Amino acid sequence: MAGRVCSELALDLPDEDLGEYLYDCIDLYRMGSKPRCEEVEYLGMVQEAIDRIERGE
Numbered sequence: 349m350a351g352r353v354c355s356e357l358a359l360d361l362p363d364e365d366l367g368e369y370l371y372d373c374i375d376l377y378r379m380g381s382k383p384r385c386e387e388v389e390y391l392g393m394v395q396e397a398i399d400r401i402e403r404g405e
Contacts, residue, residue, distance in 0.1 A: 349401065349404060349405070350401045353397050353400050353401050353405070354366065354370065354397065356397070357370075357385055357393060357394065357397045357405060361390065361393060364390070366394075370397055370398050370401070371398065372397075374391065374394055374395065377390075377391065386400045
């Protein structure tokens with residue numbers, strides 16, 4: 349299940365190195381490293397994937 353969610357996210361964000369743990373994507377993210385609109389979208393997509401995994405979707 350988590351693998352499927354991560355695979356879907358990787359398809360949506362093909363240029364990003366998501367790593368093994370999605371929490372790291374948020375914890376290690378440096379604010380301001382992307383344009384603001386991209387930053388909001390990226391962080392939102394990663395958080396949504398984490399939430400889906402936690403809900404067991």
